Amino acid sequence: MIFSGSIVSLPYRYCAFLMGLRGMTANPSENQELTLDQLFPAGGKTLLTGTGKQFIERIGLEAVREVVLAVMLGENVRTHTEPLTRRRITQISGALVAMFANGWLYTENFTEELSKLALQQLTTRKRRGADKTSTWLANWAIGLTGKSDQNVVGKRSSRILDYIADFEQAIERAAEQCRADIGDIRMTLGYVEDLQGRKIELNWKDIARLTTAIGSATLTIRGSEKSMYGKLFERLILGSFLTILGFQRVDPTTNTRTRNVFWLSDSSDLRESDATLLLRPGKLARFDMGFIGPGNSEISKDKLSRFARKIETAGSSHSSVTFVVVDRLPSTLTTQQAAEQIGAEIIQMSMQYWPRELAQKLGARLGLQHELQKMRDEQMHAYLQTKLSDIPIQDFLTGVSIAQLQEEPGNYVTGKSSG
Known part of the structure; x- marks a missing residue:
């Protein structure tokens, strides 16, 4: 049996019912051409540009x-985030399969129309502004990643048309070669x-169109992780x-408490901590x-150079002690000397x-007293595990989006690492 690209006509209510089951963000109508955004399941978008809380709840709290x-x-954090990366890639790949299935079910000649849909979405993005999901979906549909979008297409709109023509020709030739080398395979979906x-x-x-999109998505996700x-x-x-040390998280813009509180990602004129x-x-x-x-010691020194000993909060001056937590220091003394200077x-x-050591240093520098400081090695694992089980860690990501995490310059650098 050869798939012709035609679609079985269904009642509108039944189509809408199926759309809901598939997580689509729009219901079909006879005169409506669905966009890639609308064909892509809403649950998949959470893994791309949802909130930080939604992301870790979806990936697995x-x-x-x-x-x-x-x-x-x-x-080593890299060892343990790799399974999360694979899980995210698998879930996004599944969402792409659903997007293509929806496209083939609800868009006539979807394979032939796919590049046009991608181009329309990219054009709309540039004209109106769109979130990263819209851009990524369109790019993946035509075999682009973030890097290849910049390097191959660039900012000139004329280049995207040339690229799409070359891309579609490459797909045609690759499909013909696969048929010649492997045989006439069919998949049902x-x-x-x-x-x-x-x-x-x-x-x-x-x-070929489906697997190319999944491959492009994989490269994009790995590049941003x-x-x-x-x-x-x-x-x-x-x-x-x-x-765990007993401090309460607050919003620094509204906080009136003067003791035993902390906040995350503080920005000041002197630096960001x-x-x-x-x-x-x-x-x-x-x-x-x-x-x-250790291969990135200059970054550690750069961090130290931007700290100050005193800062202002709510109009009050505070004596500030800096604690820099890194994977591992280089064997040279340069970074340690920079730390001593400030x-x-x-x-x-x-x-x-290391959490015990950090607690001990807080005690030595600021007079903090906590049971963690004197805890024996054999007690540490069970203690930290028990304490963590009661902490709603997703709340530390309140107000943070995945797009922000992917765009901000992170401190997660490749190279030699601990572990």
């Missing part, structure tokens, strides 16, 4: 909590919920650590976390129980 615990026990049992039969060209996970876990780990702790009037600690290997403390996450 307990899986994220396990990563936080592992890093607190001195393990459909929804279990479809009461009429409709299935679409895909030929090599259809398969490092920065995103760096910013994500900075907040989750520092927020969890300070909560990942977390700020107000222990009591006049005593303040600032934290900067970076998943940086009175900063450096903690290495490669140390198995």
Whole structure:
């Protein structure tokens, strides 16, 4: 059987019912041409540009909590975020399969119209402004990633038309070559919920468009993960650590309390810190976390050079102590000397129980007293695990979007690392 691209006519209400089952964001009508945005399941969009809270709830709250615990026990964050990356890629790939299935079911000659739909979405994005999901979906449909969009297409609109013509020719030739080398393979695709049992039969060209989109999505996601996970876990780990010590998170713009509170991602004229702790009037600690290997020592020194010993909050001056938390320091003494010059403390996450060391340094510098400071090695795992289980870590991402995490320059840098 050869798929012709034609569509079985269905009553509007039944189509709308199926749309709801498939998570689509628009109902079909006889005269409406659905966009890629509308064909893509809403649940998949959460993994691309939803809020930080939605993201970790979708990717798996307990899986994220396990990563936080592992890093607190001195393990390499990259080792533990790789399964999260694979899970995210798999879920987004599934959403793309659904988008293509919806397209083949509700758009006549979808494979032939796909590049036009992508171009329309990209054009609309530039004219009106659109979120990253719209851009990514359109790019993936024509085999582009963020980098290839910049390098191959650039800013000239005429180049996208030339690119699409070349891309479609490449797909045609690749499909023909696959047919010649492998044979005439067919795939069938459909929804279990479809009461009429409709299935679409895909030929090599259809398969090539689908797999190309999934491949482009995979490259895009992997390219954006490092920065995103760096910013994500900075907040989750520092927020969890300070909560374990008994401090309460507040909004710095509305906070009136003067002791035992902290806030995340504070910005001031002097620098940005990942977390700020107000222990009591006049005593303040600032934290900067970076998943940086020893091959990137210059970044550690740059962090230190931007700290100040005194800052202003709510009109009051506080004595500030800096705590820089990094994967592992280089063997040279340059970074340690820079820390000594400004009175900063450096903690290495490669140390198995670095949260205890950080708590001890807080005690030595600011007079903090906590049971964690004297805890034995054999007690640490169970203690941190129990404490973390009671912390709603997703709340540390309130007001933070995935788009922000992917766009902001993160402290998650490749290179040699701990673990």
